[in-house]
Amino acid sequence: MKKTIKYLFASGVVLSALALGSCSDDKELPKIDGYNNSDEVAATNLKAHWAFDGSNVERLSGLGPLAGAAGTFGTVGFEEGRIGQALKLTGGALRYPNIAAVNTADALANYTVSMWVKVKNNRGTAAEGYTQLFGLFPDGLTPATAGDFMWGNINMAAETGWFAATNAQPDTLVLKGQFVIKNSDGSINGQDNRPDPRGNPPVGVFKKTGEWVHFVARWNSTTRQFHIFGNASSIGAYTQRGTGDALPLRMNVPCSPVFGNGAVKELGFANGPDLQTWSPLATASIDDVRVYNTALSDAEITALFNLGTAGR
Numbered sequence: 001m002k003k004t005i006k007y008l009f010a011s012g013v014v015l016s017a018l019a020l021g022s023c024s025d026d027k028e029l030p031k032i033d034g035y036n037n038s039d040e041v042a043a044t045n046l047k048a049h050w051a052f053d054g055s056n057v058e059r060l061s062g063l064g065p066l067a068g069a070a071g072t073f074g075t076v077g078f079e080e081g082r083i084g085q086a087l088k089l090t091g092g093a094l095r096y097p098n099i100a101a102v103n104t105a106d107a108l109a110n111y112t113v114s115m116w117v118k119v120k121n122n123r124g125t126a127a128e129g130y131t132q133l134f135g136l137f138p139d140g141l142t143p144a145t146a147g148d149f150m151w152g153n154i155n156m157a158a159e160t161g162w163f164a165a166t167n168a169q170p171d172t173l174v175l176k177g178q179f180v181i182k183n184s185d186g187s188i189n190g191q192d193n194r195p196d197p198r199g200n201p202p203v204g205v206f207k208k209t210g211e212w213v214h215f216v217a218r219w220n221s222t223t224r225q226f227h228i229f230g231n232a233s234s235i236g237a238y239t240q241r242g243t244g245d246a247l248p249l250r251m252n253v254p255c256s257p258v259f260g261n262g263a264v265k266e267l268g269f270a271n272g273p274d275l276q277t278w279s280p281l282a283t284a285s286i287d288d289v290r291v292y293n294t295a296l297s298d299a300e301i302t303a304l305f306n307l308g309t310a311g312r
Contacts, residue, residue, distance in 0.1 A: 029312075033303035037312040038083065038288065041300050047101040047108075048257070048291040053084040058099060058257070065094045066256075066268065073266055074281045082116040082212045082308050086287035093260030093281050095267045102136060102291055103254055112218045112296040113156055113177075114304050119284035120210045121173070123164040129278035130176075131160040133215075134289055136255040137263035140271070150262040150273055151190060153255055154179050156217055159194065161278070163209075172197050173209040175235065177217030177228040193217075193228045196237035204235030212287075214305040220295035232305035234298075259286060 035041055049059045056076075057064045065071040074092030078085045087094075102108060117133055135152030159174035178192035195204025206213075208230065216229040228236040256263075260282035263269040275281070288308060296304075 032306050032310060032312070033299070035303055035307060038290075038304055038307045041303050041307070042112075042292055042294060042296055045292045045294040045296075046290060047293050048099055048289075050087070050259075050286075050289040051084065052078065052081060052087040052287055052289075054078055056087070056094060058096060060101065061099045063097055063099060065096055071095050071268070074260070079285060081285065081287035082214075083288045083311055086116070086118075086285045087259065088285050089260045089282045091281045091283055093258065093267055096257040098139070098254040098256060102257075102293075108154070108219075108291075108293055110219060110221050110293065110295045111154065112216060112292040112294065112301070113154060113290070114214070114216045114292070114296075114301070115156060115289040116212055116287040116308055117158070117215050117284060118210065118212045118286075119158050119160060119173070119282075121160045121163050121170065122283070123161045129161040129276075129280060131158045131282050131284055132258075132261050132279060133157055133282060133284060133286060134257070134259050135262065137258050137269065139254045139256055139269070150264065150276070150279075151178065151180050152258070152262065154217070155192075155262075156215065158284075160209075162198075169197060169205070169207070171207045171209045173206050173213065173230070175206065175213075175215050175228055175230055177226065177236070179217075179219060179226070191226055191241050193226050193236035193238045195228075195230075195235045199237065203237040204230070206230045206235050212285075214308055216296075216301050216304070218295050218301070229301055232302040259289075260284075 051059055072094055075090040076092040077088045079088040119131055133156045135155040137152040155178040157176045159176055162174050163169050163172050174195055176194040178190050180188055180190050182188055195206055197205045214231050218227045224241045225239050226241050227234050227239055263272040264275045265272050266275050
């Protein structure tokens with residue numbers, strides 16, 4: 001709260017606050033990793049941003065979800081988030097129209113997706129399986145099979161069916177990043193990365209289910225490394241993607257951003273499959289989703305984590 005210094009009148013002379021010097025309780029917050037807030041990190045490379053502060057509108061384009069059943073499915077609301085409010089899905093999903101900044105062939109030749117998520121494992125329940133959190137999904141592609149179509153050019157998800165509550169590792173959260181590439185012959189295949197907590201030895205055991213966690217996927221086409229991060233630590237088991245030709249994203253058709261599921265008929269994707277039992281509509285909270293057209297540095301990812309932890 002700022003204090004107001006009243007003007008003093010003495011012998012017809014006005015002594016202003018300027019003359020007396022300033023007096024204020026307000027202090028600028030100290031910078032974190034050199035930034036005041038998350039918006040300052042790689043600001044020129046930020047191409048899409050969902051803050052979810054009581055609104056579903058994507059901040060940079062001003063676009064909201066598609067209207068009707070094709071755009072909103074299940075229960076969609078808000079709750080207290082990591083930075084302001086957050087999207088709360090309870091068996092729900094949102095589909096957005098095409099956003100120009102992420103919809104050209106080379107728009108995301110290198111990319112980073114940063115988001116805060118809170119999701120629990122659900123193995124052994126009716127919602128057993130895979131929880132799709134966010135992705136960019138082709139609108140009009142005619143696939144060889146419906147399963148080819150369900151996967152987005154970019155997918156951010158969690159393997160929430162891997163560990164049951166009675167398992168020795170019930171709190172282990174398996175985050176998964178995936179992107180789909182187009183081969184020179186026109187065929188497609190997926191490149192993914194996730195922890196391997198059941199491996200020998202285990203890799204990326206991340207005990208954060210049911211908590212707010214910072215989830216990042218980063219693709220660097222020069223190094224050909226696809227990293228995933230949990231709370232600013234690299235936790236993936238399959239980072240190196242080979243040394244051959246470039247791996248271009250399948251961006252040959254317009255793509256819709258989707259939260260909570262894939263390119264299924266229930267969200268208006270005419271060529272997609274029906275909603276799959278192994279991939280139910282998401283029950284999860286999602287906050288501060290940022291899509292960059294560059295591979296952020298480790299330091300920038302750490303800054304986003306530290307700033308978000310501080311609520312900025």
